[in-house]
Amino acid sequence: MTITRASHDRPWTEGELTELAHLKSVNEQLPEDSPRALLSVRLSILTDDTTSPVRQELDLWRKANDDRVRVVGVARDLNVSATKVPPWKRKELGEWLNDRSPEFDVLMFWKLDRFVRRILDLQVIINWCQEYGKNLKSLHDPIDLSSTIGKTIVSLIAGMAEIEAANTGIRVASVWQHAKTQETWIIGRPPFGYMTEKGKGEKVRLVIDPFRYRILRWAYGAALRGVSASKMAKILNRARIPGANGGKWTSTTLLIQLRNPAIMGLRVETSSRSGRKRSKEVLDGKGNPIRVAEPILTQEEFDELQSALDRASRTNENPWTAGATKFLGVIVCRICKTNYTVRTSTSRGIRYKYLRCRVCGGKGADPQELYAALVEAVLEELGDHPVEYREYARGAEKRDQLRQVEASIKYYMEGLAPRGRFDRGGFVKETAEETLQSLLKQMDEIDPESTKDRWVLTHGGRTYQQQWEAGGTEDMSRDLLRAGIKFEVGYNESNEVEADLLIPEDVRERLVIREDAFKTGF
Structure with missing residues (x-):
C-alpha cells in the first residue's frame, strides 16, 4: 500500500512513516478470516495537525489493530467538501463503494463530520450498509450499525453536523454578501483581465x-x-x-x-x-x-x-439546433475529436439539416445516412451480445452452511477415531462412516467463491439488438456512451464522408448494466 500526497497535504515525516510501517506490520499478522476494514480519510481544507490526513490515517490504523480488523485499503479524498460531495461521489471512496464493496466488511473513519455532514447522505449510507451487510465505525463517535441504539446515535450526531455545516454556510454567504458591496477586493477569484x-x-x-x-x-x-x-x-x-x-x-x-x-x-x-x-x-x-x-x-x-x-x-441566429443531434458524444470528428452536431441552413426557402464538426467544419453529412451507418455497424458488432446485469451476491448463507458442514465432519471424524463414540463396529460405525462420506461430498459441492460477497453477472434474457429495437435510438445512444464507443467521421481525398467505428477492448464489461445503489441520495 503506497502513500499518496496531494499538493495541499503536508509531507509525511520519517517518524510518521516508520510508525505507519510498524502498524501495517502488526496488521498483517492478523488471521486471514478477520473482518476486513476500509479506512476513509477526508479533509476539505488542510488547516492544522489536529485533523490532518496523516493524523487521521495513523489513528485509524491504530484503531484497526485494536479492533483486530485487517485493513484492505485506504480511501483518501482530500480537498473535498462533505457538505457538497456525498461519500459515493468522492473519487477514491466512491470507487470502493460502487465497485469494490465485496472487498471489505467495515468502513472506518476518524469522525462523523470527516465522513458526512448531511443527514440525508448518512441515511443513504446506513441503508446501503444494511443492504450490503457492511458496518460503520468511527474513532471518535459511538457508532455501531449492528445495534438500534448505535443507529439512533448516528442519526443524532449527523443532525448536529448538518446544523454546524449550515451555520458555516451562513457565515460564508455573509462574507460574500459583504464583499460585493466593497470597493476593495476581499474574496473571490479576479475576473479575466x-x-x-x-x-x-x-x-x-x-x-x-x-x-x-x-x-x-x-x-x-x-x-x-x-x-x-x-x-x-x-x-x-x-x-x-x-x-x-x-x-x-x-x-x-x-x-x-x-x-x-x-x-x-x-x-x-x-x-x-x-x-x-x-x-x-x-x-x-x-x-x-x-x-x-x-x-x-x-x-x-x-x-x-x-x-x-x-x-x-x-x-447566425441559432445555427446549432439544440437537442436535435442523435448519438451526441458518439459521433465525433476524426481530426479534433469534437462532437458532430446538427446544423440547419435555409436555401431558396427550404430548410436543410446536416451534421458537421463545429471546429474543423467541412461540407457536412446527411444526419439520417450517418445515423443509419452507425446503427448498422454497431448491430453487426454487438447486436447478438446478451444484455447483462451486475448484481451483488452475499456469501453469508453459504458461509454458514460451510461452517455447519465442517463442524459436523469434525464431530464424526472424532467419533470414528480409536475409542471414539462410533468406534464400536457394526451398524453404528457403518452408519457414521456413511454420514461422514455424505458430509464430505456436501463440502466438495460448495463452491468456495459462493461463500464470499461478490459481484455476479445475470442475463436479461434478450440481446442488445432486441433491447435497442424496443428502446429506440435514445437507449442505444446511452449504452454506446457508457461503453466508450466512438464513430469517427472524416473525409477522404475525394472529399467524401467516411467513418470508423471504434470499440474499446473491454466493451462487454463496460456494457454491463450496474444498478445505482445510491440513487435515492442524488
Whole structure:
C-alpha cells in the first residue's frame, strides 16, 4: 500500500512513516478470516495537525489493530467538501463503494463530520450498509450499525453536523454578501483581465493584468471589424494563448469574457437568465455601479462591443439546433475529436439539416445516412451480445452452511477415531462412516467463491439488438456512451464522408448494466 500526497497535504515525516510501517506490520499478522476494514480519510481544507490526513490515517490504523480488523485499503479524498460531495461521489471512496464493496466488511473513519455532514447522505449510507451487510465505525463517535441504539446515535450526531455545516454556510454567504458591496477586493477569484496585489496598508486590490489586457483589447477591435467569436477563438488557439481557465478557447468562453461588465472595472455577480448564466453589475445603496479597478474598456467601448456581438449573433441566429443531434458524444470528428452536431441552413426557402464538426467544419453529412451507418455497424458488432446485469451476491448463507458442514465432519471424524463414540463396529460405525462420506461430498459441492460477497453477472434474457429495437435510438445512444464507443467521421481525398467505428477492448464489461445503489441520495 503506497502513500499518496496531494499538493495541499503536508509531507509525511520519517517518524510518521516508520510508525505507519510498524502498524501495517502488526496488521498483517492478523488471521486471514478477520473482518476486513476500509479506512476513509477526508479533509476539505488542510488547516492544522489536529485533523490532518496523516493524523487521521495513523489513528485509524491504530484503531484497526485494536479492533483486530485487517485493513484492505485506504480511501483518501482530500480537498473535498462533505457538505457538497456525498461519500459515493468522492473519487477514491466512491470507487470502493460502487465497485469494490465485496472487498471489505467495515468502513472506518476518524469522525462523523470527516465522513458526512448531511443527514440525508448518512441515511443513504446506513441503508446501503444494511443492504450490503457492511458496518460503520468511527474513532471518535459511538457508532455501531449492528445495534438500534448505535443507529439512533448516528442519526443524532449527523443532525448536529448538518446544523454546524449550515451555520458555516451562513457565515460564508455573509462574507460574500459583504464583499460585493466593497470597493476593495476581499474574496473571490479576479475576473479575466485582472489580478490581485497588495496595496497600501496591506489591503488587496485589483489591478490590470497586462497580458490579458492585450487579449481583451485585441478581441474588442476584432469584434468591431466583424470578426466572429469562433474565428477569434481559432486565432487565439493557433497562437497558443491559454484560455480563461488555462485550456483552449471556444466561442462560448470568449463571449463570456467579452460580455462581462467586469472588464469595465466594476463589481459583478452571476445571475441566471433564460437558462444562461450571465454576469451583471452590482449596485451600491444609491443605485450606482461599484468600481473596484481601472477599466479595460470604457462604458462607451463596452456598449460598442455589445452591439457588435449582437449584430454577429443575429446574422447566425441559432445555427446549432439544440437537442436535435442523435448519438451526441458518439459521433465525433476524426481530426479534433469534437462532437458532430446538427446544423440547419435555409436555401431558396427550404430548410436543410446536416451534421458537421463545429471546429474543423467541412461540407457536412446527411444526419439520417450517418445515423443509419452507425446503427448498422454497431448491430453487426454487438447486436447478438446478451444484455447483462451486475448484481451483488452475499456469501453469508453459504458461509454458514460451510461452517455447519465442517463442524459436523469434525464431530464424526472424532467419533470414528480409536475409542471414539462410533468406534464400536457394526451398524453404528457403518452408519457414521456413511454420514461422514455424505458430509464430505456436501463440502466438495460448495463452491468456495459462493461463500464470499461478490459481484455476479445475470442475463436479461434478450440481446442488445432486441433491447435497442424496443428502446429506440435514445437507449442505444446511452449504452454506446457508457461503453466508450466512438464513430469517427472524416473525409477522404475525394472529399467524401467516411467513418470508423471504434470499440474499446473491454466493451462487454463496460456494457454491463450496474444498478445505482445510491440513487435515492442524488
